[in-house]
Every structure is written in structure tokens, then in C-alpha cells.
Amino acid sequence: MKTLLNTKLRYILPIALIVIAVGFIAYGVFDKEIYAVLSKATALCRECVGIG
């Protein structure tokens, strides 16, 4: 019984996480978070590359 539960959990847990993750990504896209990522990634961060 315990093994069966473990076996089921082994699939349910990652699939549930994937569903949540897709939800997070969709919310992030809807909330225009991707533009925050884009604005950061397209502006050269001088300190990040070690200038200064």
C-alpha cells in the first residue's frame, strides 16, 4: 500500500508542480513580467560583467 502510494505520488507530485509552473508562467506573461525580464536582459549590465 505504502509503495503504491509512493509510486502514485512520484507521478502526481511532478505533474502537479508542472501544472502550477505553467500557471505561474501564464500569470507572469499576463502581468507583463516578461517585459521586465526583457528590459533587464537587453540592457548591458556593466557591473554584472565586471566593469567598474
Added chain:
Amino acid sequence: METAVKQKPKKTIMQVRKAVERRRLAIQAAFSIITNSYIVGFIRGTIYKGPLKQICVPGMNCYSCPGALGACPIGSLQAVFNQSDWSKGAWTDANGYTVTKPLYYFSFYVVGFLMLIGALCGRLVCAFLCPFGLIQDLLYKIPLPKKLKIKSFKHDKPFRYLKYVLLVVFVIVLPLFYEANPFFCKYICPSGMLLGGIPLMTYGSVFGNIAAGTGTGITSWAEAGGLTVLKLCILAATIILSIITYRPFCKYVCPLGAIYSFFNRISLYRYSVDESKCTNCGACRHACRMGVDITKTPNSPECIRCGDCKAACPHHAICAGFGKIKTSSAADANTGDAA
């Protein structure tokens, strides 16, 4: 007449291991080339500014690399945390500090992306899709006398927790309190220096004016200061240690590896050991360069799923894959294996 059928000689374990490693390096190289294929960036000393940069790449790939097409998830995570919305105006509080309304306290997009990759394959990314992992793999191939190659040291295990400390302090806490400031990128990440700083500053030194004209704002190595020295020292230490020991950055420093490691035990892609075939010969333990004993912890947070143990097993007792793995292993049923 004799009809002698020539049988193909069976490959030795060493040949299998080499073939597996070659295939892995080829995948790593192909992925690194694809995600860093903005050739114009290398020619003009600038970075890609197109819409693909909205999408995170799964590995440690600085978005300030001239060739980078995607965004580094660790850089993006720090950048979005507590990002202020300057467009909504700023005001000065009673103490004289400038205050803005935070636009995002939490990055759903980046966290969702990391969760998705983690739940799918855990640290498989470290072995197959990370450009900085590839660089370390290649550095480790530099031959040294056996005495100088260190597999493990006395306090190796406590040092492994350093990456979790760096993740919490430099990637989460400090950027949250100091408005989207990428502390890890700024003060630690050698990937930014190697993939972004060195090519851009070198380009600027050679073709200074052209580089300035393309908007990078970099003119030459003459702009190097204390931060450059610090990051060059970290990079030099990483390179030297990578020649001596296997993937020191991944083992002790990488916050991305730390995030994916949380998912290793529960991801769809997993390893398992068939106890009916395993003879405890120790070949897998000996082959693992990350110091994991797969017979005890098949999905250890430290396992990068490179497949060395699987290739080294003379009894084919180690299985890996998505979904159902055919084994009679008790270890496989145990999802809560110890670190």
C-alpha cells in the same frame, strides 16, 4: 564450407563511458552554440536586444554575452524581485529617501520557468544544457598528474551547502531589500565575466569607438576597476579549480544548480537502481565525479544526471528515464532518499 558469422566485439565499459561522455559533450556544445548564436554581437561588440531575450534559457548563460539569445534565469530572478515602477512616479519620504511603488515583489514568470524545468528533469540541465558546465567539463579534461586531480576533500560535504546560502542571500534576500539589484551577478558570477565582460572589453579595447557607437558603452580595459579585479580573481580561481577538481562551481557555488537540486527527488526524469542486478561492486560510486553513491541515493540533490554511473555499471542495474522505470528496486520506491 564454413559460414563463420563475424560477431561485433562487445564494447568495454571504458569505451561505453567515453561514448556516453562524447555524446553528452556534443549535446552541451550544440545547445550552447544555439543559445549563443547571435554572431553580430561578436562582430560588432554589442548584445542581442530582440524579443527572444524575454525567454529564459535553462542553464547558466549570462545575458550580457555578445552571442546570448536568451535570458539567464538567475539574472532575471534578481532583476524582477522588488522591481520598482518608475513610470508611476517617485516621491521622497519623511527621511528624505526616494520611494517608488514596487511593480513586482515576486517573479512568477521566472519561478514558474524554474519549477517547470526542475519538475521535468531536475539537474539534468546541469549535465546537458549548461554552457558554464561545458566550460568546466572541458577544463577538467586538461591533463594533470594524478596526484593533483582532487576527487574529494575532507570538508567537501559542508561546502556543498554553500550554494544554498548564496542562493538565499545573494539571489533572493539582498535583491529583495535592495531593489532588483543583481548581487550574485555583480559580486560572484564568473560566467558574466567570462562570457560577457572579457569579450566586450577586449572588443572595446581593439575597436573602441565602434563599440561605443553600438551602444555598449564599453570603451576598453582601461575602465577596469576594483570590481573587475574581484571578478577576474573569482574567474581565475574557478578556472584553476575546474582543472584540479570536477565542476567546483556546480558543486559549491551555483544557485541555479541549488534550485534544480530541490527537484531531483521528485522530477519526472529520475534514476533508479535495480537491486536484483546490483552486486554492490562500487563501479558506479567510483565513476561518479560529483561524489554521489547512487546505490544509496539514486536521486541525490548532488546528482547532475550525467549518466557516468549508468555507463560504468557492468550489470546494467542503473536505469534512468521519464515515467515508469522497470526495476525491482526498493531504493526506487523510496522517494525520500537522504542527501
